[in-house]
Amino acid sequence: MNIQGKLIIIGGAVDKGSFTETDLDKSAPQNLNFFEEGILKRIIKESKNKEQSRIEVITTASKIPREIGPEYVKAFNYLGAHNVDVLHIERREQASDPEVLDRLKAADVVMFTGGDQLRLTSILGGTPFDEILIGKYRNDDFVYAGTSAGAAAASNNMIYQGSSHEALLKGEVKITSGLGLIDDVVIDTHFVQRGRIGRLFQAVVGNPKVLGIGLGEDTGLLITNGRQMEALGSGLVILVDGREIKDTNLTQVELGQPISINHLVTHVMSKNDTFDLDTFKMTIKSSQYV
Template sequence: MLQLESQTSKTQMPQSTQTAILVIGGAEDKIHGREILQTFFYRSGAEDAVLAIVPSASREPVLMGERYHRIFQDMGAKEIEVLDIRDRDQGSDPNYLNFIERCTGVFLTGGDQLRLCGLLAETPVMERISDRVRAKEIALAGTSAGAAVMGYHTIGGGGSGESPNRSLVDMTFGLGMIPEIVVDQHFHNRNRMARLLSALAMHPDLLGIGIDEDTCAIFEQDGTIQVMGSGTVNIIDASELSHTNQPEVRANDPLSLHGLRLHVLCHGDRYHLYKRQVLDSLAREP
């Protein structure tokens, strides 16, 4: 398991996070324009793409794997393999490891993030995926549960629609691909702002990333986050948090958090992960 980095200064560019990582809020368009999936396809080499689909988070991995296999096959990927890992021993499968050495992109599907981490964390397959992502050799995408596990600290479950409180969120360890963040997905669609705030009260050194459905935060090589899709990416910066009652109150008591900074970004907006600031937006299509 990757070790959590110490809190990053706003000007330092740490080596813990590399890019070509697409963090998708779930329910991405799979029928019409498929903009987000098309972007992963092109980032992985387009017609030369060799793609590994990992449906381990799903309770129906065959159906989930076949669905994405058809989508990327229709786009024209050169080669696609579904890594149907259902127990930890399969995380050492030499055939899967050989394919990871050849692939140009890895796609983690949705489902249950606890299941995904339980099956993949610290396995040779996941460690090799991590190595190749950090070496900037392959693209990585995760949707829904596959997005939630990108941080080292991960929201494993919890409620929604309440005031922030300690009992609202269950934290666990993720895959640590982007240690500086904690992600919540299906964000406004499932009213999860309070859940993400509850997580940040526990880990104010992390950057909170709340991603709506059919929306993607693309983590680029230069440390920028580019937003695409039909919804928003909500970034909560607690680096200047001046007060929280989190350590003192009971589990169900409401939390106070003072000094948070919230940015709501939509298609074309950009944000710098390490400088903690919004950047000039890209030119948008009408």
């Protein structure tokens, strides 16, 4: 399938500029990275109509939607995008509301905030909103952006629970279906900061066809054509490739017992590095061997 839309998935704690909480004029000089290189700026750049794009901030995953939504609106406004609003969907029936659906149809960008990804999928999954969202992503010049829960829910396979320190004990990681915009990957967020490498290892060893994607905070991936990935932001993206696993004890141990894995391949990406989901080839933008 030739995907027309773009995914921008972010590991959480996206840089919205400290000036969003203080004074723009005083703080802007300290936030040049936010203005020039930040992920929110890239979302605008990748959108159909740039600063004139219609952006809907969707707070469904959050327990504090009325607080977090306006912060994103303010941040986008400071970056020159003023056609921005917050779309609150807090119950399943709202995801069938004609007014809500019309706003989604008119949007060039949706920005899903953080929170609880299971809340996101349980409210939106299988609704008319979900169907329109997937259709726009597949067929239109449209940007799905999501941070933390909004990123984790973008794939068909979604991690929704699992402690970091016990993640390589069998059964500790819980996986369900996400919103299904991209197949054959599983995404974990706040990855470096919360030590979640073991969660991704277990997710991949259970089905090595799936590429594990671990997103650090204020770090993301731009995925175009559903296949080409580019690292964004200030931190690291960890990729876990299980296709060359040679051995594991996964099916031999009881629940709660440690899992062994032989020959699990990992890649570490930073800003501007790229990865091709068809060839599984990574390109380091600033390689020392070029």
